[in-house]
Every structure is written in structure tokens, then in C-alpha cells.
Amino acid sequence: xxxxxxxxxxxxxxxxxxxxxxxxxxxxxxxxxxxxxxxxxxxxxxxxxxxxxxxxxxxxxxxxxxxxxxxxxxxxxxxxxxxxxxxxxxxxxxxxxxxxxxxxxxxxxxxxxxxxxxxxxxxxxxxxxxxxxxxxxxxxxxxxxxxxxxxxxxxxxxxxxxxxxxxxxxxxxxxxxxxxxxxxxxxxxxxxxxxxxxxxxxxxxxxxxxxxxxxxxxxxxxxxxxxxxxxxxxxxxxxxxxxxxxxxxxxxxxxxxxxxxxxxxxxxxxxxxxxxxxxxxxxxxxxxxxxxxxxxxxxxxxxxxx
Amino acid sequence: xxxxxxxxxxxxxxxxxxxxxxxxxxxxxxxxxxxxxxxxxxxxxxxxxxxxxxxxxxxxxxxxxxxxxxxxxxxxxxxxxxxxxxxxxxxxxxxxxxxxxxxxxxxxxxxxxxxxxxxxxxxxxxxxxxxxxxxxxxxxxxxxxxxxxxxxxxxxxxxxxxxxxxxxxxxxxxxxxxxxxxxxxxxxxxxxxxxxxxxxxxxxxxxxxxxxxxxxxxxxxxxxxxxxxxxxxxxxxxxxxxxxxxxxxxxxxxxxxxxxxxxxxxxxxxxxxxxxxxxxxxxxxxxxxxxxxxxxxxxxxxxxxxxxxxxxxxxxxxxxxxxxxxxxxx
Ligand SMILES: Nc1ncnc2c1ncn2[C@@H]1O[C@H](COP(=O)(O)OP(=O)(O)OP(=O)(O)O)[C@@H](O)[C@H]1O
Ligand SMILES: [Mg+2]
Numbered sequence: 280x281x282x283x284x285x286x287x288x289x290x291x292x293x294x295x296x297x298x299x300x301x302x303x304x305x306x307x308x309x310x311x312x313x314x315x316x317x318x319x320x321x322x323x324x325x326x327x328x329x330x331x332x333x334x335x336x337x338x339x340x341x342x343x344x345x346x347x348x349x350x351x352x353x354x355x356x357x358x359x360x361x362x363x364x365x366x367x368x369x370x371x372x373x374x375x376x377x378x379x380x381x382x383x384x385x386x387x388x389x390x391x392x393x394x395x396x397x398x399x400x401x402x403x404x405x406x407x408x409x410x411x412x413x414x415x416x417x418x419x420x421x422x423x424x425x426x427x428x429x430x431x432x433x434x435x436x437x438x439x440x441x442x443x444x445x446x447x448x449x450x451x452x453x454x455x456x457x458x459x460x461x462x463x464x465x466x467x468x469x470x471x472x473x474x475x476x477x478x479x480x481x482x483x484x485x486x487x488x489x490x491x492x493x494x495x496x497x498x499x500x501x502x503x504x505x506x507x508x509x510x511x512x513x514x515x516x517x518x519x520x521x522x523x524x525x526x527x528x529x530x531x532x533x534x535x536x537x538x539x540x541x542x543x544x545x546x547x548x549x550x551x552x553x554x555x556x557x558x559x560x561x562x563x564x565x566x567x568x569x570x571x572x573x574x575x576x577x578x579x580x581x582x583x584x585x
Numbered sequence: 586x587x588x589x590x591x592x593x594x595x596x597x598x599x600x601x602x603x604x605x606x607x608x609x610x611x612x613x614x615x616x617x618x619x620x621x622x623x624x625x626x627x628x629x630x631x632x633x634x635x636x637x638x639x640x641x642x643x644x645x646x647x648x649x650x651x652x653x654x655x656x657x658x659x660x661x662x663x664x665x666x667x668x669x670x671x672x673x674x675x676x677x678x679x680x681x682x683x684x685x686x687x688x689x690x691x692x693x694x695x696x697x698x699x700x701x702x703x704x705x706x707x708x709x710x711x712x713x714x715x716x717x718x719x720x721x722x723x724x725x726x727x728x729x730x731x732x733x734x735x736x737x738x739x740x741x742x743x744x745x746x747x748x749x750x751x752x753x754x755x756x757x758x759x760x761x762x763x764x765x766x767x768x769x770x771x772x773x774x775x776x777x778x779x780x781x782x783x784x785x786x787x788x789x790x791x792x793x794x795x796x797x798x799x800x801x802x803x804x805x806x807x808x809x810x811x812x813x814x815x816x817x818x819x820x821x822x823x824x825x826x827x828x829x830x831x832x833x834x835x836x837x838x839x840x841x842x843x844x845x846x847x848x849x850x851x852x853x854x855x856x857x858x859x860x861x862x863x864x865x866x867x868x869x870x871x872x873x874x875x876x877x878x879x880x881x882x883x884x885x886x887x888x889x890x891x892x893x894x895x896x897x898x899x900x901x902x903x904x905x906x907x908x909x910x911x912x913x914x915x
Contacts, residue, residue, distance in 0.1 A: 479644070481691035487642055488686075489706040489757060490679030493671070499705075500694055507696070579696055579741045 280575060280582050287571045291564045298560040302553045303346050307339065316359060316547050355554035360546040365554035369536060373558075375445060376535030379528070380520040382451050383458035388513065390459070391466030396505075398467070399474025400497070410467055417464020426457045426530045443532035454531040458524055462516045469512045473505045480504075507578050514570025518563040588658055589764060589797050590616040590639070595653035597631075597638045600646060604870035608634040610821040610877075612653075613896065616765065621791065621798045623812035623829070625805060625844065629866050631821040632801045636767050639666060640682060641674045657681070680710035683758030685768040685787075689750035689775075693742040699753045700726070700738030703760055710761040725756040730786055748779035752786065759790055766791075767799045772807075784811070805844065809833060814902075817841045820867050820877030823896060827903040837905040839882050876908070884909040 306312045313330045321329075330336050333356075334345065349355070355365040394410035401407055433453060434442035441450050477483065478501060486500045528537035536555055543551040575581040597609040609631045616622050624632045637643050639655045655666040657677065666677060678684075686692040694702060703725055704718035713721070719738070726734035729752040742750055751771060758766050768787060772780035784807065791798055802808060808815055808829065815832050817825040817840065825838040836842045864881035867873070876894055879885040888908040896904040897911065905911075 481686060481688060482694040484642055485684075485686060485692045485702075485754070485757070486694070488640065488678055488684035489709070490675040490677065491705065491709060492675055495705070495709075499697075503696060504694070577696070580743050583741065583744065 283575055283581055284572065287568055291568050295561065295564055298557060299347060299350055300343075302556055303343055306549055306553070311335075312549070316549050318547075350557065355557065356550040358543075358548050358551040358554075360543070360548040360551065365551045366558070368551060369539070369554050369558050372534060372536045372539045375533060376521060376524060376528070376537060379451060379455055379458060379524060379533060379535055380517060383455040383520055384462065384513070384517050386455055386459035387463035387466055387516070391463040392470055392509070395467040395470025396474060396502075398471040399478065399505075402475065407471075410471065414464045414468045414471075417460045417462075417467070420460065422457055422461070423526055423530060425460060426453070426527060429453050429457065430530075443530075445534055450531075450533075454524075454527050454533050457531075458520055458527050462520060465516060466509070466512060470505065470509055473508055474501065477501050477504045503577075507574060510573050510577060511570050514566055514573070518566045521566070522559045522563055587618050588615050589618045590658070591654075591656040591663075592635075592639060593654045593656070595635060595638055595655065596651040597634050597643060597648060598651055599648050605872075606869045607872060608648075608821055608869060609638060612818075612821070612823055614816055614823060614826060616797050616799060617813075618764070619795045619797055620813045621800060621811060623808040623815045624799060624801045624818060625803065625808060625815060626818035626824075627866050628803075629869070630818045632818055633769050634821075635818070636769060636799060636801065640678060640684060640767070641666065641669075642678075642684075676710070679706050679757075679763075680761045681763050682765040682767065683760070683763040685751070685754050685758045685766065685771045687770040687773050689742075689747050689754050692754055693750055695742055697741070698739050699742060699745065699750075700740075703753065703756050706757055706760050722756070722760070725760055726753075728790075729753070729756045729759075730782075731756075746779075747775050748782060751775060751779075751783050755783070755786060755790070759794065759796070762794060763796060765797045765799065767801075769801045770803065771800075773803065817844065821869065822877060822893075822906065823904075824878065824907070825903075825905045826896065831900070831903050835900075835903070837899055837903070837910045838878075838907045839884050839909065840878050876906075882909070884913070886913070888912065 306315065309315060312335055313326050313333070316333075317326055317329060334342060337345075353366050357363060358365045358368055361368060390413070394406065394413060397404070398407035398410040430442045430453065433439045439449075440453050441447055442453075444450055483496065483500055486496045491500075524533075524535065525537035525541055527533065528535045529541045532538065536559065540552065540555045542548075543555060592615070593613045595609055595612040599606040599608055612631070612635050614622070624636070626632055634643065634648075638648075638650045638653075643650060650667060653667065656663040657666050659681075664673075666674065669677065693699060700719065700722050703722040704715065707713060707718040707721050708715060711718075711721075723734040723738060726737055731737050731749060731752055737745070737749075742753075745753070751774075755771070758768075766787075771787065772783050775783060787798070787800075788811070790796070800808075800812060812829045814826065814828050816823050817832075817838065819840050825832065825836070825841045827835075832841065833845065836845050867877050867880060874893055875891060876882070876885070876889045879889040882889065886909065892908070894906040894908050896906045899905045899910060
């Protein structure tokens with residue numbers, strides 16, 4: 280168990296180093312970072328001064344080590360747009376993104392798990408048909424289209440929900456729902472197929488041969504075995520929701536990291552973009568680690584290091 | 586000996602996308618108290634499906650027990666297992682009839698401690714507390730020859746060898762001192778050396794508990810040393826049923842003769858395994874109204890293609906379903 284966890288932790292650290300390296304070299308790959316960051320009509324003197332200030336005139340290896348050592352203590356430089364340290368700007372937006380993702384994930388679980396379970400236990404039933412339709416819908420409906428449709432119907436026509444912003448409690452409903460649709464269908468299909476698979480396993484037949492009642496077989500023997508792969512899917516999907524809500528936050532003007540990212544790109548605010556990318560990666564990696572841990576706690580085969 | 590289980594005209598089908606599989610086509614047999622009945626026959630002939638139909642273990646869909654009776658006799662009289670409610674059936678399963686499956690690798694829940702998998706059956710059928718069930722499970726683990734039961738109780742299946750897992754399966758099957766144990770090829774998935782150990786364990790338990798046993802197997806050598814009576818199945822039917830010595834001395838059905846290697850006399854203590862017979866088992870999706878063995882039978886004549894023979898006494902306690910035996914004198 281400890282070995283399993285340490286190995287996962289090491290992998291995460293390696294991945295994080297990879298992300299940092301990518302973030303560093305991405306900026307320099309297209310040539311002169313100064314040209315990327317400054318507007319086109321900046322004078323050569325201004326550009327030189329900027330280069331000096333950012334330290335871009337030093338050898339790349341020195342810059343890289345400097346970047347890494349600062350990143351280690353959470354210093355990603357100043358945002359060009361706000362002229363204040365980038366990381367606190369990112370952190371400010373964290374809670375809004377987390378709120379959106381958590382509510383979206385809850386919606387996805389509440390829709391996906393029950394529909395997936397009933398579908399898997401009673402394939403071909405009306406609820407299963409509904410579930411399969413939902414699974415298809417979630418897979419094929421594009422986010423931005425759904426967002427616009429919902430805004431049109433529920434915000435513009437019916438006035439049930441605000442069309443943008445985050446100033447009311449119910450503001451979160453529409454963006455969270457859009458965010459949850461694809462994930463709910465992913466969870467639904469995964470739950471359904473896992474239930475179908477586990478249901479046919481030999482050990483379920485053994486449980487039946489022992490004369491256990493249906494409820495015991497479902498909860499003790501089937502669901503616990505379904506939970507294990509489900510947990511990891513949910514963990515991965517949560518990471519995707521935290522990192523992948525750029526469009527949705529932009530469309531709904533949701534003040535989270537995704538919106539900040541799309542703004543920062545528009546401002547050519549590279550330190551801020553870098554801070555956002557790295558921070559999101561850290562969050563996703565931490566989440567994956569937590570998922571691996573949960574997985575191990577649930578599955579004795581991993582807990583006892585098979 | 587009193588009859589404990591009487592199966593009559595059992596028919597089970599599977600409704601699959603490839604058509605209707607006629608897995609069991611009118612199987613009838615009886616099992617006496619304390620008796621060991623061996624069921625032999627080629628792969629796919631319906632051995633497992635017959636026994637699982639009796640136990641209500643056929644999952645539906647795709648399977649369906651179409652007709653038949655499975656009378657289970659107790660001191661209170663006979664009950665048809667096929668007509669019991671789910672709750673009544675759950676009392677019988679595990680409590681009165683235990684099951685040992687072929688593959689110990691997959692037959693235990695991978696994420697539950699093996700001890701718990703024994704205890705849950707005890708708690709259900711004996712109505713005892715978790716603590717008492719645990720104590721009884723520890724005794725059972727010792728009885729099936731697992732050393733250090735305290736330690737093994739908390740082990741998960743993947744931490745055990747195949748042989749040990751099969752011992753656990755056996756402990757589950759006999760946990761509530763059932764009157765019948767059905768063992769479906771309990772040693773096929775194990776190493777040869779382990780096979781002998783498991784066979785001995787089952788023999789020991791049988792002697793100790795006096796439990797009636799239905800033993801599904803491919804191993805005719807094993808049958809000779811183990812069974813009281815033998816059912817030979819082919820194409821979802823019983824072709825021949827006889828006490829073990831009668832069957833080995835005087836096999837009547839051409840299929841049985843083929844199985845026994847067509848030797849005129851067999852020393853029944855000598856291990857004989859299945860020899861291959863020319864041809865393949867019939868496609869169970871094609872409904873037939875003739876002898877299912879006719880395609881492969883060297884003796885098949887007109888009658889065999891016009892009618893499906895039924896089991897008939899050829900001598901005391903020895904039945905055969907074959908026109909050749911009765912009309913051409915074997
Ligand atoms: N779930 C199922 N769906 C469809 N057909 C099935 C199913 N289970 C069994 N069958 C069919 O029923 C027939 C009898 O199968 P059964 O498992 O009883 O054979 P068997 O005699 O036990 O063979 P083996 O020695 O290989 O265990 C076979 O033709 C098999 O293909
Ligand atoms: Mg079988």
C-alpha cells in the first residue's frame with residue numbers, strides 16, 4: 280500500500296516537472312518571448328527594457344533554474360495586466376471554479392449513477408431506455424450549443440435563472456448543468472456497463488447459490504465491485520471539470536479560473552497564463568492522487584499490493 | 586434409501602441472438618439420501634445447466650426453465666423447487682443444498698474477506714450473530730484443511746492459492762450442513778496434485794456428513810472410485826443411467842461405450858479418461874425430433890432418425906435411451 284502510494288506520488292512529481300518544463304519552453308519555442316508579450320507597436324527601447332526586467336536576456340538554462348526555484352515556492356512572477364503577483368490572482372478565482380465543478384459533479388453523479396444502476400440491473404426497461412438516450416445525448420450535444428439553448432429558454436424566455444455572472448445563489452445552475460452533461464453521460468455509461476459486467480460474474484452466482492437475498496447481493500456483492508472503477512472515473516472527470524470549464528465560464532461570465540485564462544490569453548499575459556496552467560495541473564494531479572488513494576482503500580487487491 | 590431429489594422432464598432453453606439454445610431437453614433423474622451421483626458427458630451437453638436449473642441459478646434473460654419438476658423431499662413431504670418463491674428458494678439454496686463451482690479463481694468475491702463469505706451464509710441460514718458465525722467459520726476453515734484459520738479468515742481470495750480457494754468454496758457449500766451438495770467439476774481448474782486433495786476432502790466430508798452429492802465431471806477414472814450411480818448425458822438428455830459397476834461392466838448406449846473407450850470389459854478401478862468420439866456435439870440451436878446422437882452413432886438405423894428415444898429399463902436400476910439397444914439387441 281505504502282509502496283503503491285509512493286510510486287503514484289513519484290509519478291505525480293515527474294508529471295509536474297514535465298508540466299513546468301512544458302510551460303517554460305512553450306513560451307520560448309515560438310522565438311522571442313518579448314515579441315509575444317508586448318504589443319506590436321512597442322519601440323525597440325521599450326522592448327529592451329522589458330527584456331531586462333523579465334530576465335529574458337540571461338542564458339536559457341539560468342532562466343529555467345530560476346523559473347523552477349521560484350515555481351517551487353509558488354512564485355510565477357507578476358501578471359503583466361494587473362502588475363501584481365500571478366498566483367494570488369489565480370487563487371482568487373479558485374473558489375468559483377471549484378464551486379462550479381463540485382455542483383456540476385454532484386449533478387452528474389445524481390443523474391448518472393442512479394440511471395446507470397437501474398439500466399444495468401434491468402437492461403431493456405423504460406428507465407434503461409431513458410438512460411441510454413441520456414448517454415447518447417451527453418456524448419453528442421456540444422457544450423456551447425447547449426449553453427446558448429439553456430440561456431435562451433431558461434434565462435431569456437422564462438427568467439428562471441440569470442444568464443450570466445455569479446451574484447445570485449441560483450446563478451450556478453445553468454453553467455453547472457452544462458458542465459455536468461457530458462460527465463453524467465460518461466458516468467452513466469460506465470456505471471451501466473460495469474453493473475452488467477459484474478452482474479454476470481461467477482461470484483455473483485456463488486452469492487445466489489448461498490441463498491442470500493437480492494438486496495444483499497446488490498449492495499454487498501455487486502455495488503461494491505462497481506464502486507471501485509466508478510470512483511476512478513469520477514475522480515478523472517472531476518479533474519476534467521476543474522480544468523476544462525474555459526468555454527462554459529466564458530459563456531456564462533463565471534468568475535473562475537477558466538474565465539481568467541481566456542482573458543489572460545487575450546491580454547497576452549503570459550505569466551498569468553503560466554500560473555493558471557501550472558496551478559490547474561497541480562490541482563488535477565492532486566485529485567488523481569486522491570483518486571488512487573480512494574481506489575486503494577476500496578480495493579484490497581491494491582491495498583495489499585498484489 | 587429414501588429419495589431426496591426427483592427431477593422430472595426438465596427443459597431449459599436460452600433465448601440468444603443466435604437463436605434458441607435447447608440446452609436441456611427433458612432430463613429426469615433421482616438422487617437418494619447419502620448417495621453420490623456422477624454426471625458425465627462432453628462439454629456443452631447440459632450438465633451444468635441441468636443442475637443450475639434445479640437450483641434456480643439460471644439467469645433470465647437469456648435462460649428459461651420451460652417445464653419440468655424438481656421435487657425435493659423432506660420429512661414434511663415434497664416441494665417442487667421450480668415453483669418456490671424467491672424467498673423460499675433462498676432458504677433451500679445454501680441451507681439445504683450447497684454448490685461448489687468449477688473455477689475457484691472467479692467464484693469468490695475478490696473484495697470480500699473469505700471468512701466473511703463463509704459467515705454471511707451462516708448468518709442467513711442459521712440465524713446466528715456475526716460473532717458466532719465467525720467462530721463457526723473458523724471451525725469450517727479448519728475442517729476443510731486450511732491451516733491457521735484465524736489468519737486465513739481475514740485473507741482475500743487473491744491472497745490464496747487455487748486449491749485453498751476451492752477449500753473455501755467447499756466450506757461455503759457445506760457451512761449450513763446441507764442435505765445435498767452439487768459439485769460442478771470442482772477440480773477441473775486445479776493442478777493435478779491439488780485435484781486429488783480436493784477429491785479426498787470432498788470424500789471425507791461426504792462420509793462425515795452423510796450428504797448426498799451430485800458430482801459433475803469429465804473424469805471417468807474419478808467416477809469409478811467415487812460414485813454410486815452415473816448419469817451419462819448427451820445433447821441435453823440423459824442417455825444412460827446406471828449404478829457405477831453396472832455401467833462399467835455393461836455399458837449399453839453406443840455413446841457410453843464410446844466414452845469408455847469401447848473396451849469390452851473395463852477394470853473399474855483403472856482410471857479411464859474420456860476418449861474422443863468421431864464427430865462433434867450437435868448444434869443445440871437446431872430443434873430435433875430424433876436421437877441427438879444419431880449423427881455420430883455407428884449403429885444408427887431408420888428408427889433413430891424418426892423418433893427421439895426415452896430412458897427405458899434394460900435391467901434392474903439400469904436405464905438406456907437407445908433404439909439400437911432394444912430393437913437390435915445392443
Ligand atoms: N448463458 C447462456 N446463454 C446461452 N447458452 C448457454 C448459456 N449457458 C449455457 N448455454 C448453452 O447450454 C448448453 C449446455 O451448457 P452447459 O454449461 O450445461 O454444458 P456442460 O455440460 O456443463 O459443459 P461443460 O462440461 O463445458 O461445463 C450449451 O450448448 C451452452 O452453449
Ligand atoms: Mg459445466
